[in-house]
Amino acid sequence: MPARPRAHLIYGLVDLAFAALYAYLILALAPTRSGLIRAVVLLVAALLAAGGAGMISGKPWGEKLARAACITLIVGCVALIVALAASAAYLHGIYDGIGQAGSAIALICAALAIELVGLLPALQLAYLRRLRLAGAGASSAAPAKPAAAKPVPAKPEPETDDAPEAA
Secondary structure, eight states: OOOOOHHHHHHHHHHHHHHHHHHHIIIIISOOSOHHHHHHHHHHHHHHHHHHHHHHHTOHHHHHHHHHHHHHHHHHHHHHHHHHHHHHHHHHHHSHHHHHHHHHHHHHHHHHHIIIIIHHHHHHHHHHHHHHHHHHHHHTSSOOOOOOOOOOOOOOOOOOOOSOOOO
8 A cells, every 4th residue: 555645644634623623613602593504514514524534544535525625615715705795895885984894804804714714625625636636647657558550551543544635
């Protein structure tokens, strides 16, 4: 069995830590009344934890789960940024002076969302892509033996009548 890259262990541990952080944030620090939001965040945290455990163990399904968790987090990050930008625009347009402060806070939260939700999955996806491309390159490193060239038979030239035509 080939040696597992050290980055697998690091990304796996970071995935587990972030999964615990997301679960803690939604359950303890910022509880929500919406059961749907709570369920979605906990499912994403569970997916991230499973991907992290798979990355640590070096199983092939671990990379697939980690990739799925990263894509899910990036899509969620984009949705969160769009919602925060829309909130900032609404607050700025409706509430004048207070709205400007509220929109500034919403934009700061959008910038933090990029760092807290989007940066890790983007870096991990880049790592997993590079790893997959390196694996594909290694499997195709030994070129196949070319087939023996067969001689191509010469085509007979069509006969032409060089005699002048009779008028």
